Amino acid sequence: MSDTVTSVDGALRERARAVVPGGMYGHMDAGRFPLAFPQFYARAEGCRTWDVDGRGYLDYLCAFGPMVLGYQNPIVEQAAARQRSDGDCMSGPSARFVELAELFVDTVPAADWVKFAKNGTDATTTCLTIARAATGRRTVLAAAGTYHGAAPWCTPRTAGVIPEDRAHLRYFTYNDLDSVQRAVDEADGDVAAVIVTPFRHEIRAAQQAVDPDFARGLRALCTRIGAVLILDDVRAGMRLHVGGSWEPYGVRPDLSAWSKAIANGYPLAAITGVDALRDAAREVYITGSFWYGSVAMAAAIATIGEIRRIDAPAQIGRVGELLRAGLVEQAQRHGVGINHSGPPQMPLLTFAADPDFAIADAWTTECLRGGALFHPWHNGFLSTAHTESDIARTLEITDRAFEAVSRR
Amino acid sequence: MSDTVTSVDGALRERARAVVPGGMYGHMDAGRFPLAFPQFYARAEGCRTWDVDGRGYLDYLCAFGPMVLGYQNPIVEQAAARQRSDGDCMSGPSARFVELAELFVDTVPAADWVKFAKNGTDATTTCLTIARAATGRRTVLAAAGTYHGAAPWCTPRTAGVIPEDRAHLRYFTYNDLDSVQRAVDEADGDVAAVIVTPFRHEIRAAQQAVDPDFARGLRALCTRIGAVLILDDVRAGMRLHVGGSWEPYGVRPDLSAWSKAIANGYPLAAITGVDALRDAAREVYITGSFWYGSVAMAAAIATIGEIRRIDAPAQIGRVGELLRAGLVEQAQRHGVGINHSGPPQMPLLTFAADPDFAIADAWTTECLRGGALFHPWHNGFLSTAHTESDIARTLEITDRAFEAVSRR
Numbered sequence: 184m185s186d187t188v189t190s191v192d193g194a195l196r197e198r199a200r201a202v203v204p205g206g207m208y209g210h211m212d213a214g215r216f217p218l219a220f221p222q223f224y225a226r227a228e229g230c231r232t233w234d235v236d237g238r239g240y241l242d243y244l245c246a247f248g249p250m251v252l253g254y255q256n257p258i259v260e261q262a263a264a265r266q267r268s269d270g271d272c273m274s275g276p277s278a279r280f281v282e283l284a285e286l287f288v289d290t291v292p293a294a295d296w297v298k299f300a301k302n303g304t305d306a307t308t309t310c311l312t313i314a315r316a317a318t319g320r321r322t323v324l325a326a327a328g329t330y331h332g333a334a335p336w337c338t339p340r341t342a343g344v345i346p347e348d349r350a351h352l353r354y355f356t357y358n359d360l361d362s363v364q365r366a367v368d369e370a371d372g373d374v375a376a377v378i379v380t381p382f383r384h385e386i387r388a389a390q391q392a393v394d395p396d397f398a399r400g401l402r403a404l405c406t407r408i409g410a411v412l413i414l415d416d417v418r419a420g421m422r423l424h425v426g427g428s429w430e431p432y433g434v435r436p437d438l439s440a441w442s443k444a445i446a447n448g449y450p451l452a453a454i455t456g457v458d459a460l461r462d463a464a465r466e467v468y469i470t471g472s473f474w475y476g477s478v479a480m481a482a483a484i485a486t487i488g489e490i491r492r493i494d495a496p497a498q499i500g501r502v503g504e505l506l507r508a509g510l511v512e513q514a515q516r517h518g519v520g521i522n523h524s525g526p527p528q529m530p531l532l533t534f535a536a537d538p539d540f541a542i543a544d545a546w547t548t549e550c551l552r553g554g555a556l557f558h559p560w561h562n563g564f565l566s567t568a569h570t571e572s573d574i575a576r577t578l579e580i581t582d583r584a585f586e587a588v589s590r591r
Numbered sequence: 592m593s594d595t596v597t598s599v600d601g602a603l604r605e606r607a608r609a610v611v612p613g614g615m616y617g618h619m620d621a622g623r624f625p626l627a628f629p630q631f632y633a634r635a636e637g638c639r640t641w642d643v644d645g646r647g648y649l650d651y652l653c654a655f656g657p658m659v660l661g662y663q664n665p666i667v668e669q670a671a672a673r674q675r676s677d678g679d680c681m682s683g684p685s686a687r688f689v690e691l692a693e694l695f696v697d698t699v700p701a702a703d704w705v706k707f708a709k710n711g712t713d714a715t716t717t718c719l720t721i722a723r724a725a726t727g728r729r730t731v732l733a734a735a736g737t738y739h740g741a742a743p744w745c746t747p748r749t750a751g752v753i754p755e756d757r758a759h760l761r762y763f764t765y766n767d768l769d770s771v772q773r774a775v776d777e778a779d780g781d782v783a784a785v786i787v788t789p790f791r792h793e794i795r796a797a798q799q800a801v802d803p804d805f806a807r808g809l810r811a812l813c814t815r816i817g818a819v820l821i822l823d824d825v826r827a828g829m830r831l832h833v834g835g836s837w838e839p840y841g842v843r844p845d846l847s848a849w850s851k852a853i854a855n856g857y858p859l860a861a862i863t864g865v866d867a868l869r870d871a872a873r874e875v876y877i878t879g880s881f882w883y884g885s886v887a888m889a890a891a892i893a894t895i896g897e898i899r900r901i902d903a904p905a906q907i908g909r910v911g912e913l914l915r916a917g918l919v920e921q922a923q924r925h926g927v928g929i930n931h932s933g934p935p936q937m938p939l940l941t942f943a944a945d946p947d948f949a950i951a952d953a954w955t956t957e958c959l960r961g962g963a964l965f966h967p968w969h970n971g972f973l974s975t976a977h978t979e980s981d982i983a984r985t986l987e988i989t990d991r992a993f994e995a996v997s998r999r
Binding site (some may be wrong): 191195198199201202203204206208209210211213221222223224225226227228235242244245246248249250254255267269270271272273274275276277280281284285288295296297298301302303304305308311312313314315316317321333334335338339340342343344347348350351387400415417442444448449450461462463464465466467468469470471472473474475476479489556571576 | 599603606607609610611612613615616617618619621629630631632633634635636640643650652654656657658662663668677678679680681682683684685686688689692693695696703704705706709711712713716719720721722723724727729741742746747748750751752753755756758759770792825830850851856857858869870871872873874875876877878879881882883884887895964996
């Protein structure tokens with residue numbers, strides 16, 4: 184197994200423990216996953232990943248989201264390489280900055296303008312700040328338990344967080360408009376913004392689609408009380424719909440936070456907004472040393488162009504449906520109770536009567552042994568590099584995994 | 592000039608104004624500089640930059656710091672390319688993560704461990720959070736007017752910032768230990784941390800070296816009251832001393848924030864700390880979608896290795912001294928009163944009797960026309976790509992600029 188010291192991975196983990204607190208951190212800390220999970224990777228291409236011990240996997244994490252067109256996508260890599268030969272981080276932006284901003288505004292119906300950053304947390308935090316600047320109010324409403332980033336106002340673990348970091352946050356229940364109205368009433372008119380993910384994708388729980396009436400109700404409520412509706416599309420953005428994940432419901436946010444998939448793995452985030460918030464967005468000072476780097480912007484132009492050209496969300500949705508149908512059939516055949524939740528592009532398989540995720544751990548461990556990388560309790564991601572034959576090969580692996588857990 | 596619409600730069604600015612609030616933002620917003628400043632750049636190599644209208648400059652901004660070994664440094668680019676062909680943003684880190692962490696601990700005497708991030712602001716914010724987690728206290732002391740990043744707790748423009756974002760910050764005067772002691776007394780025992788830059792490098796003011804007794808006094812004070820001493824080495828780190836900018840004074844911080852120069856332009860930040868803070872650092876949850884990307888880490892390994900191998904701070908210091916000596920001689924000869932402040936690696940030229948920076952604007956504009964890129968009120972940066980002959984060429988340009996402003 185990967186974490187014995189006789190493996191390359193195990194040896195690296197031991198070295199890491201000496202120089203990094205806990206040996207690893209954040210969402211890529213394999214210490215939080217089943218023991219069989221590799222911590223360190225050697226190579227990635229298309230929809231495949233190889234760990235440092237040379238084992239290959241069909242990768243259903245896609246770097247936890249960024250990889251929407253597959254690792255080493257030639258169109259994206261060529262655009263990045265072309266820009267890199269001219270310059271990346273320079274004493275100012277290149278023309279790519281303008282081209283990408285225009286492309287965002289052309290692609291996203293709710294976007295009249297855009298600002299770029301590096302982290303999803305940069306984008307969500309900036310949305311809050313713009314909303315407060317625009318409204319002169321302080322309170323922000325968020326769904327309880329939702330992940331919006333890892334800054335003190337939102338990080339899921341509160342070590343070092345002080346009460347003031349969250350002083351004017353109030354929480355509602357996702358898909359429960361009454362709970363939002365209660366939070367509004369409690370805030371006594373002081374609601375700067377409501378921030379919400381396009382569907383429920385919390386870890387360690389089945390995912391939950393948004394009730395379109397909830398989305399429309401939030402939109403109407405925000406308009407009525409003069410609050411800013413913020414869509415946190417960091418995780419889902421451009422994988423479900425290139426124009427924004429609530430476009431299918433006809434619900435347009437005032438501000439959107441983007442990151443992960445917009446540059447196919449190159450570090451970039453974006454804040455888009457409507458004209459009414461343009462002045463506030465200009466007043467809010469944000470910046471970063473690498474935010475104007477042109478290579479990530481060239482990669483984003485190529486990525487968004489390709490997502491549009493091939494309708495990546497539809498293509499990923501089709502292979503995702505194949506995977507879903509296969510898994511559901513296999514689970515039934517093996518008599519294993521499952522819940523396959525979330526959109527087909529970002530699925531999560533959970534198991535009935537599995538409160539401590541022991542069955543999920545066993546199933547993902549069997550899949551890893553067979554050569555397929557699934558996460559036991561974080562939603563997965565598919566990409567346009569996942570083909571029908573990849574799904575067929577994956578379903579051979581998952582069939583054996585269901586057989587193994589059915590014997591428990 | 593660059594901002595007429597007949598220039599490429601001017602046309603890009605006009606397009607940008609339609610899709611970006613204010614057309615640009617942050618420290619690279621050329622709207623804040625003299626009119627002659629280019630906003631958009633086409634190419635960069637070594638110590639040279641070309642704007643989108645084809646004008647070349649000897650670049651004394653170095654992308655505002657990241658470029659410490661020169662643009663397109665072949666050693667860094669080869670290391671990055673090698674890693675890129677294997678994988679960048681994958682479903683976990685590569686072995687580069689461990690190698691870079693070990694290199695940081697080996698290079699920085701005050702570092703027993705390291706965590707990586709993407710922005711300087713990530714690093715400074717995380718330092719505060721770790722200090723609060725470790726001490727169970729809330730108050731953080733910072734020098735009034737110092738830039739520590741662009742999050743709500745520290746951003747220099749306060750649109751959208753609410754009082755709670757800065758509730759437990761107290762301010763002292765740089766180099767004034769008595770003012771620190773007063774802030775400590777006012778905090779009534781509740782001091783989690785003191786955060787400080789290695790020297791005063793605020794914009795629109797002459798830079799000021801740290802008084803070594805101030806640095807040592809801060810160290811002694813923090814140790815005495817059990818507060819965490821945080822060195823914000825984001826801007827200066829590895830350009831003045833590879834082991835940390837206060838190493839020459841024998842003052843070792845408990846935590847350090849790094850970014851800009853550590854990967855020669857690839858987006859990366861780091862938090863280093865002492866063993867006593869290892870547990871708190873493990874408890875504080877931080878992460879980001881691109882934080883485990885291997886290309887920036889490979890670039891950082893190459894950059895830090897090269898900085899050490901050639902003693903980059905000493906080399907940059909030598910050419911910086913040539914520039915400083917030349918500028919001082921020219922100013923005297925032309926009868927122009929100047930203050931050339933800051934370390935030779937990060938100089939700022941300010942002018943006597945120039946409260947609105949009109950002389951600085953005129954001087955930098957003349958330099959731009961001659962082909963040298965200086966900032967009128969933000970410190971500049973030199974790199975190992977700046978040679979003695981580049982300085983000689985630059986001094987020809989600056990001589991004409993002094994002549995021009997002496998005629999005012």
